[in-house]
Amino acid sequence: MAITSANQLELLQTAEAVAREKMIDPVLVIEAMEESLARAAKSRYGAEMDIRVTIDRKTGKATFTRVRTVVDEEELENYQAEMTVEQAKLYLDDPKVGDTFVEEVPPVEMGRIAAQSAKQVILQKVREAERERQFEQFKDRAGTIINGVVKREEYGNVIVDVGSGEGILRRNEKIGRESYRPNDRIRCYIKDVRREQRGPQIFLSRTAPEFMAELFKMEVPEIYEGIIEIKAVARDPGSRAKIAVISYDNSIDPVGACVGMRGSRVQAVVNELQGEKIDIIPWNEDIPTFLVNALQPAEVSKVVFDEEAERIEVVVPDEQLSLAIGRRGQNVRLASQLTSLEIEIMTEAEESERRQKEFELRTKLFMDKLDLDEFFAQLLVSEGFTTLEEVAYVEKDELLVIDGVDDDTASELQARARDILEAEAKAAMENARALGLEDSLAEFGEMTPQMLEALAKDDVKTLEDFATCADWELAGGWTTVDGERIKDDGILEPFEITLEQAQDLVMTARVQLGWIDPADLETGEDEDAANEDDAM
Numbered sequence: 001m002a003i004t005s006a007n008q009l010e011l012l013q014t015a016e017a018v019a020r021e022k023m024i025d026p027v028l029v030i031e032a033m034e035e036s037l038a039r040a041a042k043s044r045y046g047a048e049m050d051i052r053v054t055i056d057r058k059t060g061k062a063t064f065t066r067v068r069t070v071v072d073e074e075e076l077e078n079y080q081a082e083m084t085v086e087q088a089k090l091y092l093d094d095p096k097v098g099d100t101f102v103e104e105v106p107p108v109e110m111g112r113i114a115a116q117s118a119k120q121v122i123l124q125k126v127r128e129a130e131r132e133r134q135f136e137q138f139k140d141r142a143g144t145i146i147n148g149v150v151k152r153e154e155y156g157n158v159i160v161d162v163g164s165g166e167g168i169l170r171r172n173e174k175i176g177r178e179s180y181r182p183n184d185r186i187r188c189y190i191k192d193v194r195r196e197q198r199g200p201q202i203f204l205s206r207t208a209p210e211f212m213a214e215l216f217k218m219e220v221p222e223i224y225e226g227i228i229e230i231k232a233v234a235r236d237p238g239s240r241a242k243i244a245v246i247s248y249d250n251s252i253d254p255v256g257a258c259v260g261m262r263g264s265r266v267q268a269v270v271n272e273l274q275g276e277k278i279d280i281i282p283w284n285e286d287i288p289t290f291l292v293n294a295l296q297p298a299e300v301s302k303v304v305f306d307e308e309a310e311r312i313e314v315v316v317p318d319e320q321l322s323l324a325i326g327r328r329g330q331n332v333r334l335a336s337q338l339t340s341l342e343i344e345i346m347t348e349a350e351e352s353e354r355r356q357k358e359f360e361l362r363t364k365l366f367m368d369k370l371d372l373d374e375f376f377a378q379l380l381v382s383e384g385f386t387t388l389e390e391v392a393y394v395e396k397d398e399l400l401v402i403d404g405v406d407d408d409t410a411s412e413l414q415a416r417a418r419d420i421l422e423a424e425a426k427a428a429m430e431n432a433r434a435l436g437l438e439d440s441l442a443e444f445g446e447m448t449p450q451m452l453e454a455l456a457k458d459d460v461k462t463l464e465d466f467a468t469c470a471d472w473e474l475a476g477g478w479t480t481v482d483g484e485r486i487k488d489d490g491i492l493e494p495f496e497i498t499l500e501q502a503q504d505l506v507m508t509a510r511v512q513l514g515w516i517d518p519a520d521l522e523t524g525e526d527e528d529a530a531n532e533d534d535a536m
Contacts (some may be wrong), residue, residue, distance in 0.1 A: 034055055037053040038051050048081060052065050053065075064106070065102050065104050066103050068088075068101045070084070072085075133164075135193065143189075145187060145189055148163075150183065155171075160186055167190070167202035169205070188211075189206065189211035189214060212243065217230075219260070219268050219269055222254075222257045227247065231245065232244040232283070232338045234335075237276065238275075240277045241273075242281055254283075259280060287312070294335040295324055298323040311342045315351045318348060318349055363378050363381050370416050370420070379402050391417040392421055393414075394414075396410050425449040428453040441461060450495065463509055466506070467506060474491055476493035
């Protein structure tokens, strides 16, 4: 097939038709045609030649040219597409490396194979352009709700027609056992849009917590306008969900606004989610208060929050335990997701039993260590004393308030406690030395003998060993594995050292060893302070 004047305009008409059908830029189609014609010409003139084709955007005339590039003589590899400076002097005036010589060559006669190859190139380019258009169209729609039509179901996954593309709703993203037939209308949340080799992939979801949040945004104008904000969402798809909301207008009740007149707003969301029960909870900055709200309808007697461990203990009346935990742990699990905290629920009886055990242990400690009778030891525990250090170094006046304790008794009590602590410290240091503790760490001056003994038992015996420790190795921490929080025990955790304190100790050790310049630490602190100021 030769490109004659009779079919030159036909090229442009074809490009326009394809572009209109696929909704892509006609220029992309023409560029694809130019590449396909160039490939056909190379099969005629030689694959090593640099043959280029240009189609005039007005007349449709195709111009075939051969391009040769000027290179250094030692770099000359392709004699058909490159030439040296000396060779270029035959064609160019004062040629330099990098210059090109372009000459027009006769158009080629395209045989059946060449025409088929050209068609494949054009189709491939059109497909690539179409995929790029789809990706550009949907990439900014991730995180929004889209309406589509079910096309088919494959191995439990639903293929959804979303207009100019297809989305996939995987079986684990469907609510419960819901099933769809072809041509059913479906509403989904666009969870992710990825550019992949086979084209843009649009991943849909109906189980994502964000899907519920977006549905409420559609049903509640105050959320859309920003007067009410959804702070957290937790779902057990198809069964139950909790959503925490806050109002920035004191005259608007966030829970009432989300429920709507006679429950109309929340019912519209419930219907879309296949009857999923929804608890709407008022958000509170105070985490224990928020948790009490999140555990509704169960009543809470007491909350103990461990901020460092991101863990919270909840005490409920005995008859409220099953309600607080919920069926198969659903209520407490959703409350945990909503607050991002690990929640431990116990009854008042269980908490009372635990407190009694702690009381007995501390009483026994004072009886054994200070040689006290049970009654006197119980008096100390009742007044809030928990360790020998508290007894030894507290102000004497705090001991004198205990019934039956006079000045001499308080002095004797503190003297006993100090003697025991000194003896324990001496024994701990001797044991640490026996384990191989070296002077560099023993003279660090930042830790007690008991801490040094614990380090030596864990094979941390020199200042260099200590300086290589991570803060969590010393203070302990939490690791999330497969969605489950796992406790990491720290070497110095029994001594109630915090992560910040552990980090300071390690940094001090590194400075003493000369591993870190103190000026660098000050610069880092200044930058952190500046960042905090910017955030405020």
